[in-house]
Structure formats: C-alpha cells, structure tokens
C-alpha cells in the first residue's frame with residue numbers, strides 16, 4: 145500500500161492536476177500572504193438589543209466612517225460624510241427620504257454613485273480579486289467589478305465610468321445598485337466577527353440577532369452563560385427552560401418565545417392565571433417594562449413570571465440533588481422555608497419571606513412539581529425541542545461557537561478562568577474527573593455537545609445538566625460568581641443576601657503574574673497576547689476602565705443592554721483589530737434606527753488605540769497565514785512529485 149503522504153499528494157493532484165495549476169495556486173497563495181490582514185470586529189453582551197447591534201455591525205464600529213475619511217479627507221464636509229455614511233448603513237430608507245426632498249435625482253445618483261464606488265474601491269483594495277468577487281452581490285457583480293477595478297488600458301477612464309453610471313441611472317437600476325454597493329462596503333470593512341457571548345436575554349430581539357448571524361460571512365462565537373442557558377433549553381433541560389422563560393417574563397419579552405420562536409405559552413399562561421388568580425404577584429414586577437403593554441397583558445405576564453419562577457426553584461432543587469458532583473446543594477432553597485412562620489433560614493440566619501403564597505408547594509416535599517406543573521413543563525419541553533427555528537439558531541451556536549477561542553494570538557472567552565484566592569487555577573471535579581483552566585473549558589465544551597449529540601442517554605442527560613451548571617455554577621467559567629441570587633432577589637428584602645461575589649479572577653485581572661499564567665495555560669506567549677472578555681458590565685461612569693493589566697486584558701461588556709446602561713453610562717464597547725493594530729471603541733447609547741436614518745445620528749463612538757503596530761500586519765502574520773503557508777508547502781511537495789515523476793500529471 146502506498147504511504148500516507150503519497151496518498152495525500154494523489155488527492156491533492158485531483159485538485160491541481162497539472163504542474164501549471166499547482167504553480168498558479170502557489171503564486172496566488174503567496175500573494176495573499178502579503179496583503180494586509182483583514183479587520184476583526186469584537187462585540188459582546190448584546191443581550192437582545194438587535195437595533196443597536198445591527199447598527200454597530202453596519203458601521204463596523206466606526207470602520208465605515210474611517211474609510212470615508214481616508215478617501216475624501218477634507219474634500220467633503222462632515223455633514224456630507226455623515227450623509228454618505230447613513231446611505232451606506234441604511235441605503236433603502238435613506239433614498240426614500242432623499243427622493244421626497246431632492247428635485248434633481250439624476251444628479252444626486254451620479255454624485256452618490258461616484259462616492260460609493262470610491263469608498264468600495266478603497267475597502268476592496270486590501271483583498272484579492274477572488275475574495276472580492278466572492279463578496280459581490282449577485283445582481284450587480286459584473287458591473288461593480290468593472291467599476292472598482294483600475295483599468296490601465298482605457299484611455300479616457302472618466303468617460304468610461306460615466307457611461308456605465310449613466311446607463312445604470314437611465315435603465316432605472318440606480319437604487320438597486322446603491323443598495324448592492326452599500327452592502328458590499330459593509331461586508332468588506334469587517335472581515336471577521338467575534339461575538340464574545342451573551343446574545344440572549346433582557347433585550348427584545350435575540351432571535352433577530354441570530355437571524356443576522358446566520359447570514360454573516362465570517363464569524364465565531366464564544367458562548368456566554370445566557371447563550372448556554374438557551375442551548376440547554378433547546379436541548380430540553382427543564383432548569384434551563386424555566387430560567388429562559390422566567391427572564392423573558394421578567395423583562396416583558398414573552399413575545400420572543402411566542403412570536404419570535406412560535407413557542408406556545410398557552411398551557412403555562414392558563415395554568416398561571418388560574419393558580420395565581422387572586423395573587424398580586426408583587427415580588428414579580430417586571431423590569432425595564434414597556435408602557436405599550438395593556439393592563440390585562442401585564443397581569444398575565446406577572447402571573448406567568450411567578451408560576452415559572454416557582455417551577456424553576458423546584459426543578460433546580462431536583463437538579464442539585466441528583467447531580468451531587470455539582471456541589472450546589474446550598475442552592476436548593478425551598479426546604480429551608482418555614483411554611484408556618486413564613487421565614488427562611490440561610491447560613492443560620494432567619495429571614496422574613498416577602499411572599500408566602502405557594503399554592504403548588506407541598507411543604508413535606510417542596511421540590512415535587514404538581515401534576516399541572518409537570519404537564520406544563522412536558523409541553524414546554526416538547527415546544528422547545530420541537531421548534532425548528534430555535535434548533536437552527538442553536539445549531540449555529542454549536543457550529544460557530546465554543547466556550548473559548550484562541551485566534552491570532554488573542555484569547556477570547558465570555559466570563560473568566562476560575563481561580564483560587566491566591567491566583568492559582570481552581571480545580572473542579574465533575575463526573576469523576578478533575579479539571580482546571582483550559583482542561584475545564586475543554587471538558588465543559590465537550591459536555592455541551594454531548595447534551596445534543598451523544599447516543600448514550602446518561603451522557604446526554606449529563607450534558608444537558610452541564611448546560612444548566614454552566615449558566616450558574618460558582619465553578620463555571622462563564623458565570624464566575626459565588627451564587628446566582630435569583631431566589632433571594634425575589635423573596636428577601638435584605639440586600640446583603642442579594643450580593644453575588646465575583647470569582648477572585650476579577651480582582652486579579654491587574655496582576656501580571658496571574659495573567660501570564662492564564663495565557664500560558666492556553667498556549668499563548670504572555671509577552672504579546674491579549675485576553676478579550678465580556679460578562680461583567682464595566683461602569684465607565686464611575687471611572688472604571690475596560691482595559692486591565694497594562695492593556696493586556698480587555699473587558700468589553702459596556703452594556704449594550706439597555707437595562708444596564710444606567711450603571712455603565714455608555715452603550716457598550718467593541719474592539720477593532722485591523723492591520724494597523726488594536727482599537728477599543730466606546731459607544732454612546734443608540735437612539736433608534738429611525739433616528740439614525742432621519743437625523744443621520746450615527747452612534748457617537750470614542751476610540752482608544754490599544755496597540756499600534758510598527759509595521760502593517762499582513763495575512764502572513766495571522767493564523768490564516770499559517771494555514772496558507774502549510775498549503776503552499778504541500779503544493780510544493782506536489783510540484784516536486786510531478787517533477788520527479790512520482791506522480792503523473794492528470795491532464
């Protein structure tokens with residue numbers, strides 16, 4: 145039998161059947177290595193805020209504006225630049241407005257088409273032709289390529305381009321063309337997107353964000369605890385289902401389930417209304433509620449909120465009892481309640497319960513679901529696991545996502561690396577094995593996938609429970625707090641019981657030695673790597689800085705989440721890593737899509753340069769570059785095999 149290497153070269157020769165073809169590919173790949181590296185965009189903790197998210201994607205955290213500035217410098221006023229940027233972000237909507245106010249549309253089209261072509265030329269200049277070609281919108285691929293490629297052979301270039309532009313206008317295709325070229329610009333300014341977790345919960349449109357991501361050209365996701373919660377729910381884990389519904393109810397967002405995913409909440413709603421009919425549910429007031437909701441709807445929402453919370457506390461009590469390895473029995477709350485006195489004893493201290501109306505709890509067996517609750521949960525489980533759209537979204541999370549990622553010398557994860565007080569890696573034992581640092585991340589990642597794919601029922605069930613564990617365990621790298629005080633926040637007035645203490649990691653973020661250790665743990669060179677992490681809102685209003693440890697760690701959760709903007713004072717950070725270096729961008733709250741179009745009010749963003757490289761970074765300096773060099777080496781072997789007669793040319 146031929147050896148593996150020869151067999152591999154034979155397969156490669158199917159793709160490059162001649163000396164000429166193999167040589168051409170080597171030259172092409174070599175050329176790519178010398179292009180500037182593509183722009184990476186990092187976004188985190190979007191929490192369902194799809195409008196702000198869509199806008200930041202459209203403007204590439206200021207990358208579109210920077211391209212416009214590079215191309216036009218002082219030859220356009222800032223108002224004109226703003227208009228052009230708005231046109232690129234929202235071409236259709238912007239043109240509707242222009243058409244109402246402009247008397248000479250032909251002129252307007254001409255000027256703007258010209259400007260857009262200049263910007264797209266610039267945006268395309270750092271890619272190979274073949275890559276640009278792949279990005280071209282189908283309908284206008286040929287014309288756009290014509291217009292953005294320099295034509296050395298055409299003498300009168302201006303009239304050549306003008307002819308094309310005038311034809312587009314004459315045949316009534318200007319609008320379609322503008323929309324197409326605008327989306328090409330958006331597509332080219334960001335080469336790759338990293339979402340550092342928490343797409344779901346609190347805001348109204350996580351499903352809309354997921355739809356956008358489904359079509360995004362190049363993407364990876366580091367799961368956040370809220371994303372894993374939804375993954376667990378989609379896999380049918382009851383603790384996750386109850387939590388996900390509870391959070392939707394808490395934020396007045398049950399529409400996400402009903403309209404966004406078509407999950408029928410009627411069984412839960414009718415149960416809740418009946419069971420808590422006369423209960424004012426005062427502990428279950430909604431957060432960040434919207435005033436458009438009717439009174440009847442609000443009352444139903446409160447009851448659902450309470451009903452699903454009670455179910456959650458029961459189900460969670462069952463999980464911590466069956467999964468002893470989770471060491472979370474202290475989070476079983478219901479058996480600590482004195483149902484006669486209306487108090488609960490926690491850590492030896494007795495507290496008054498703010499609500500004692502629990503018609504479905506049997507004090508002797510407080511974690512048992514009532515028959516109706518059981519039935520509601522069974523129907524919800526079927527609805528979650530049977531929802532095609534939710535499953536598709538979860539498949540995307542599984543395909544593009546991981547618990548962490550090492551990419552171009554950066555380490556990306558949502559929460560933390562669990563540490564002990566002294567900074568050493570915290571050991572966690574699960575199902576008979578002990579993990580820490582990277583091995584903990586890897587083990588949990590594997591369990592998540594088992595929860596979806598394992599054929600072994602026990603493994604699958606453990607995998608599902610692990611998703612709940614990742615959501616809120618003190619040892620979960622995605623949660624990183626000593627407890628999730630949901631129960632205390634609903635039922636106890638004493639604020640000290642609401643405190644969730646963060647893992648020592650967050651205190652040690654400024655400690656160089658600790659950070660070196662974390663980087664080494666993930667195989668990164670401490671002198672040049674960066675850590676990007678989200679999860680904890682940075683209160684920049686209070687002078688808190690997202691840049692830690694002399695610029696080596698960036699915590700970029702600035703609060704896309706409207707619910708948290710009061711605390712943070714801004715609307716989120718994003719990072720841009722392009723061929724010139726690394727730039728942190730702080731965004732002001734996003735007014736609305738309508739404002740962005742009507743008043744051309746782009747998000748105001750301040751950016752700070754974290755690192756400016758001495759020499760422009762090239763594709764050759766990236767992970768993709770490493771792969772390309774490997775491919776070149778393989779092709780050179782093939783070439784040598786052709787030339788030595790070891791392999792015959794196929795054509």
Ligand SMILES: O=P(O)(O)OC[C@H]1O[C@](O)(COP(=O)(O)O)[C@@H](O)[C@@H]1O
Nearest residue numbers: 342346369370625628629630644679
């Ligand atoms: O403010 P809310 O929506 O009630 O959420 C508070 C809960 O969310 C958490 O902060 C987890 O969410 P994050 O991952 O967004 O921080 C819990 O620690 C806390 O109990």
Ligand SMILES: [Mn+2]
Nearest residue numbers: 342368369679
């Ligand atoms: Mn989080």
